[in-house]
Amino acid sequence: MSQSRWQALWLVHSRKRGWLARLLWPVSQVYAGLMALRRTLYVLGIFKTHRIKVPVIVIGNVVVGGAGKTPTVIAVVNHLRDQGWRPGVVSRGHGRHSQEIVEVRPDMPLEECGDEPALIRQRTGVPVFVAASRVAAADTLVGAHPEVDVLVCDDGLQHWALHRDLQIVVFDDRGTGNGWLLPAGLLREAWPRGSSGSPLQDMVLHQHREDALAPPPISAPGASLFSATRRLAAHAVGPTGDRIPLHELRTHRLTAVAGIARPSVFFDMLHARGLRPERKVGLPDHADAADYAALIQDSECTLLCTEKDAVKLFPLLAEAQPASRVQAWAVPLELTPEPAFFNTLDHRLHTLGRKP
Template sequence: MICHFWSASVARYLLFPLCLVYGCTSHMLRLSYLLGLRKVWRAPIPIVIVGNLTIGGNGKTPLVIWLVEALQNRGLRVGVASRGYGGKAKHYPLIVRHNTTTHQVGDEPILVYQRTRAIVGVAPIRQQAVEAILDYSTVDIIITDDGLQHYALARDIEIVVIDGTRRFGNGWWLPMGPMRELESRLLSVTAIITNGGVALPGELSMHLLPGLAVNLFSGEKKPVEKLENVIAMAGIGYPKRFFNTLYTEGVRPLKTISFVDHQSYNLQALTKLTTSGQILLMTEKDAVKVRSFAKKNWWYLPVKAVLPSHEAQVLLNTICGLLPFSTTIK
């Protein structure tokens, strides 16, 4: 709906004044940090930012998980800092533990923790999240999930994830378009990762590979194409990507239901989505929010980021080059 508004609706031009205000404010804020007018805090260990230029749904969190696992496989102790979008804890910062809820920290920190068991620190102010990680344990490097525009935190590497299909839409700042910063910002980042579509020269390609479908109630796993009478739902930045993945894997949902990114769920509302004999199939990001009250007919489909081996090695070499000791790259 919103993508159609940005690309086809004449009414979007009514938002041009707000677009200019947003863009000028964003530009001046970054400039104030570059000129030293605002204080930048630097952590005692390397910081890798994984972010985007547009609003969500680009595949940023899967890339964070891929980076964490790849660095862990090379013997590094990795921390992850997150804003915890959607979380409503009474206080921050928080370190994610096995009993931390999505109500406290949002869905993405829980997902990263469950997949990687990395130390995940959450706070709206990224410095506080990083400091919490450093106070909690010794780590070699910290990756921040989002935060490209959080210039109060010094960074050693900036990685931008682009949706290879949608790219930058109409190219305008919010709210007239999808941009947090203009495309020219890519000239100053370390790496550009293109998720799906066709990577342009200078960009690294990435795609999301689905795994086995997992039953939320029993933990049973099976190929997703074996599921029948599927009602598919997605509360992510770009639900259509999840539905397209299902079609590619041979699943023809009876119905697809889109929710807003970081949508909160309850048992009553989700139970109404299916009737007897139907399966409710969701993303893993949705699954972390409903696991505590899951029904027997609820399944989720995990995905993992995949990068060509040579491009992956180049990126990991760049990151490991920040460290004061040598790390073997496989």
């Protein structure tokens, strides 16, 4: 059986406690014990937690796969900036080929910074630093940009070495899956997190597609629970920043491409917008730029991709011009949290004694 077939089988059983999940359950108990031990060592002070001089907001998910973390980071950073804060972002930069501490620059090769940090930098314009250690990235960022007065940590819930003042846990329509930890389920750590030893009250953002029924509620005792809707914008953006209404693409011969954790989600959202691609190409999350190269050889198609794919695909198209006449458009994702989410975020920052 191919790797993709095994992965599809695992995803089914990890959501329903099927036979494969039950077979892997003993292994998940070992994993749970190791995670609990690691957290206890931080709580007891045996493993040290590093505090920096500005408030830290950690945004992440406790389930594997794409739960909407990056759109949440972008939405939170843009909100903070609109409120007068001067935010910065730190990330590990999954998929990059370097372990060095780097500041993401507009023209930096993605191999050095990773696709998600590049997208965050593009969508927010704030300083973004990546490193294998988020502590190292945070220290370097605040040293290089003393104007930064709040730090957002991209995907760092389990990175206990970095002290955090606020935690935002992101869920999508999968919820907690079957409620079991890896590899028997989707969870990276036990949920609810009340037993983790953290004194912080989590903010939980449960996202669902606007065109779909709201998923069952998340059990989150002790946490503040909020909802958010996701949908694709009514337009697409080209390599030069030009826009086109999605309905004008319905007559095109479309190829949809998505190099994200769950490509089918993007394809379904295109369908909800009335688009029917002739071909759908799902690539691995954090796919290399070379994986996109074959897509620009077909001059008869119009490529539709996510914004995350565009940071790799658009530069390839620029290099291939004028030999390639392929059109490519990225469809932005719009995330709309309920108003109480940002109101609560603002209030909690102010209770820390910090104001923009």
